[in-house]
Amino acid sequence: MEPVGVPLPTLRRLPLYLRLFEQKATSGELWLSSEAMARELGFGAIQVRKDLGAVGALGSPKRGFPVGETSLLLGRFLGADDCSETFMVGTGPLARAVLADEGIGRRGFRIVAIFEPDPGAQHPEDRRYQPLDKLPELALRMGTRLAILAVEPRWAGEAAATIARAGIGGVLDLTGTALSFPPGIAVVRESFSAGLSALAGAVRSKRGPED
Amino acid sequence: MEPVGVPLPTLRRLPLYLRLFEQKATSGELWLSSEAMARELGFGAIQVRKDLGAVGALGSPKRGFPVGETSLLLGRFLGADDCSETFMVGTGPLARAVLADEGIGRRGFRIVAIFEPDPGAQHPEDRRYQPLDKLPELALRMGTRLAILAVEPRWAGEAAATIARAGIGGVLDLTGTALSFPPGIAVVRESFSAGLSALAGAVRSKRGPED
DNA sequence: AGCTGTGAACTCTTTCACAGCA
């Protein structure tokens, strides 16, 4: 029932369950059992139940979890709410890929401003564009608490410092660099090369990272 | 000493250490202590030592870890070696962002072929382009074991099936969908929206996912 | 002194076993 204290590994799996519920919703199904989910995702049914239980999802014996209700619950827990407004820092291919990602909008997040630290980069033809040094002021004024860091590696330090100074609460760091953020700010790191490296290590270790 | 049996959480942190060693290498420093690394990354020094120890890195009392040697060791463990050749599936903005990522090449991975399942999409002006149904044959002939899945969500299922059929050993799944792969194939999932969702959950829970 | 390496304690996560409900 209480949304506080959800383990991080669980937090990482929840988006997958939500996606699965959404898929079932569009195909008109009303119930989805933990065992079916487990089969499709490749991990244990008990784990699925524990994960869903951690955010208060309630299933029905013999049928499973109600698709509509549960996907609403997950969506409310994972998505928008009070921190849906998000800053984008960066305008390169990576930033463009994020902006093109339809999943972000579906989760209720909105990219409300775009910043670019590199003065040499050309400004995007986007109404949301702002110079980087406006970030702290805007964060304060709009109450924005999330930022996506998608700049070229060599601008990562400067951008991170600006974000930290602005009192942002959480950063999705896509730069693949080893940045330091002050404690108290939540950081989730994702990087293509780090993911590939971990994958290669797992393949070499002859076991999947999620089995 | 033995590269087998490295815990997945460790595997996920190793790329950050490597990045840090590379940064120190370019600034000419010869030694790097676990405590300095811990401070910069925001986690415990003992953990850094255990992680490095897991891949056989050897430090020197009073000085720390030798920058050159350790970064070579980490690079060898995380990077290329026998499975450096990688397939890209997808040609959209996400795929382009991956292709533009300089970190991937630096780790020794090479994107050797690019596939697109959508017949409506225009083929990229890239010599590496191949139709999707050539994937299994090429995988067999080239011995490729890694694939990056970066297609539009609605093509994810078909692409995943082709990859599975081809005997690929590991997939970096960037689609954000809930795909099922046969057991025995390693899967690392990364998704902007899933990362954002996990971040929002962590911020709401008032604690960072890595503290 | 300063920092590494490691077995042991501890904590977090996953899995098991079974009770309960439709």
Place this chain on the structure above:
DNA sequence: TGCTGTGAAAGAGTTCACAGCT
């Protein structure tokens, strides 16, 4: 009978405490 919910056991991963090298 089929699937959920949960306390208990097992398994991983993290942190502690301290020995050892330089």
